[in-house]
Amino acid sequence: MSYLIEMFSYDFMLKALIGGVLVSLCASLLGVSLVLKRYSMIGDGLSHVGFGAFAIASALNLANITPVEFAIPIVVISAFFLLRVSENSKMKGDSAIAIISTSALAIGITVASMSTGMNTDINSYLFGSIIALTNKDLYLCVGLAVVVLIIFVLFYNKIFAVTFDESFAKATGTKAGIYNMVIALLTALTIVVGMKMMGSMLITSLIIFPAVTSMRVCHRFITVMICSAIISVTCFVAGLILSYVYSTPTGAGIVIVNLGAFLLFTAIGWVCDRINAKRYLK
Amino acid sequence: MEELLKCENLSFSYENTGVIKGLSFSVARGDYLCIVGENGSGKSTLVKGLLGLKSAAEGKIEKTKALGSGCIGYLPQQTPAQKDFPASVYEVVISGRLSSRGFRPFYSAKDKKIAMDNIRRLGVEDLIRRSYRDLSGGQQQRVLLARALCAGSTLLLLDEPVTGLDPIVTEEMYRLIDELNKKEGITIIMVSHDINSAVKYASHILHLKYDNSFFGTTNEYIESPMGQYFFSK
Numbered sequence: 001m002s003y004l005i006e007m008f009s010y011d012f013m014l015k016a017l018i019g020g021v022l023v024s025l026c027a028s029l030l031g032v033s034l035v036l037k038r039y040s041m042i043g044d045g046l047s048h049v050g051f052g053a054f055a056i057a058s059a060l061n062l063a064n065i066t067p068v069e070f071a072i073p074i075v076v077i078s079a080f081f082l083l084r085v086s087e088n089s090k091m092k093g094d095s096a097i098a099i100i101s102t103s104a105l106a107i108g109i110t111v112a113s114m115s116t117g118m119n120t121d122i123n124s125y126l127f128g129s130i131i132a133l134t135n136k137d138l139y140l141c142v143g144l145a146v147v148v149l150i151i152f153v154l155f156y157n158k159i160f161a162v163t164f165d166e167s168f169a170k171a172t173g174t175k176a177g178i179y180n181m182v183i184a185l186l187t188a189l190t191i192v193v194g195m196k197m198m199g200s201m202l203i204t205s206l207i208i209f210p211a212v213t214s215m216r217v218c219h220r221f222i223t224v225m226i227c228s229a230i231i232s233v234t235c236f237v238a239g240l241i242l243s244y245v246y247s248t249p250t251g252a253g254i255v256i257v258n259l260g261a262f263l264l265f266t267a268i269g270w271v272c273d274r275i276n277a278k279r280y281l282k
Numbered sequence: 283m284e285e286l287l288k289c290e291n292l293s294f295s296y297e298n299t300g301v302i303k304g305l306s307f308s309v310a311r312g313d314y315l316c317i318v319g320e321n322g323s324g325k326s327t328l329v330k331g332l333l334g335l336k337s338a339a340e341g342k343i344e345k346t347k348a349l350g351s352g353c354i355g356y357l358p359q360q361t362p363a364q365k366d367f368p369a370s371v372y373e374v375v376i377s378g379r380l381s382s383r384g385f386r387p388f389y390s391a392k393d394k395k396i397a398m399d400n401i402r403r404l405g406v407e408d409l410i411r412r413s414y415r416d417l418s419g420g421q422q423q424r425v426l427l428a429r430a431l432c433a434g435s436t437l438l439l440l441d442e443p444v445t446g447l448d449p450i451v452t453e454e455m456y457r458l459i460d461e462l463n464k465k466e467g468i469t470i471i472m473v474s475h476d477i478n479s480a481v482k483y484a485s486h487i488l489h490l491k492y493d494n495s496f497f498g499t500t501n502e503y504i505e506s507p508m509g510q511y512f513f514s515k
Binding site for chain 1: 333335351354356358359361363364367368369370373374377378380381383387388389412413415416429430433
């Protein structure tokens with residue numbers, strides 16, 4: 001206990017805890033919708049674009065624009081673009097996303113090595129850094145979390161309908177396109193904010209893991225959502241503490257805890273299915 | 283009979299090529315219309331048009347007052363992503379009430395009652411707590427049909443409702459739709475691949491073929507050259 005108190009007496013750890021909990025909460029809620037709509041690769045594509053934007057921003061070394069502020073518009077525009085690409089199947093969505101994400105990564109690395117070289121900055125963009133969160137980032141996290149929570153509470157039923165069956169939702173007068181865009185926009189913001197801590201290589205895990213993990217066990221949409229949020233926040237806090245205790249990179253620690261949760265839930269789900277199958281056979 | 287829907291000289295194009303040209307047909311209350319035609323003959327395009335999701339290149343679809351908002355129930359084709367969707371049957375069915383909610387975010391007692399009524403109507407009350415992904419194909423279609431009825435029960439628009447079902451369940455599904463039509467007087471428009479069943483159950487047939495579509499009663503269709511062509515084989 002005193003260890004925990006000591007740990008969070010550091011200003012940067014407290015910031016990381018608050019920011020991280022809020023980002024994981026947003027990511028887990030958005031993730032359920034993205035995973036079920038088969039859009040999870042959009043998250044991956046966006047994180048690579050985010051890396052490219054961060055690398056360019058730090059190469060330009062702009063005086064009054066932080067890398068986050070520089071990255072947000074670029075990632076948001078890419079989010080809308082990737083959504084378009086995924087919806088129109090002229091070119092297969094997954095290959096288009098792969099093209100965009102590898103290109104963004106390549107451009108980022110090239111720009112970085114031409115200006116400052118592969119320094120610690122670039123390393124922290126790739127794999128995250130626990131001391132990276134500034135007060136400004138923290139305000140952004142709080143604002144984002146408030147918006148995401150309000151939208152998911154007020155529009156929960158519409159989000160369900162659009163996620164479950166877009167053509168039915170459209171046919172009965174729900175503007176599905178707007179909901180898709182709002183979700184893409186919020187995902188873009190979550191990724192940019194979360195990237196600093198988790199790293200662009202690992203941020204997608206915050207979006208995908210909790211949703212997939214909770215779906216192993218939960219059978220209703222509402223429980224999947226709630227369970228996903230709880231899993232996400234719990235795994236984040238556990239990963240943060242473990243990485244502090246063993247002095248390992250935070251982002252990687254959180255992903256490993258998420259992987260553990262996924263395996264555990266898969267096992268539980270398997271056992272539950274067996275029991276249920278027996279009950280229905282009777 | 284009271285006319286619900288009337289189309290005159292309707293044309294649709296898809297990606298700049300015309301798929302339907304000069305189509306005229308009408309649907310009266312209590313009709314059971316089957317839309318048949320080969321792949322690419324514009325069945326899905328016409329359904330989108332009827333739902334108001336696609337505007338016609340020429341002509342227009344006139345809906346009478348009896349077909350205002352909240353009167354059309356729609357059963358779309360299933361997507362692969364839906365088959366393993368974690369949602370309870372109740373959650374799926376009540377989502378049909380969404381269109382009548384407008385900007386109010388939560389369902390009212392009336393919505394819940396309508397959802398329960400339709401769940402009973404389609405005999406899926408035993409499944410209500412089950413997860414949609416654990417149901418068989420036929421059960422999933424029943425649930426989606428209950429959802430469609432929650433959205434509107436004057437006219438049901440069914441887009442290939444038996445795709446992927448085995449023969450026994452297919453027959454069950456056809457009988458269920460027939461019952462909704464005959465016993466409850468729900469007007470049906472169904473897109474189908476299966477001309478034999480279409481002729482067996484429907485009162486009217488619309489056979490789409492670019493600028494030479496057939497529309498008439500089922501008996502007229504069987505006598506027509508187009509129908510003869512299929513049944514002589």
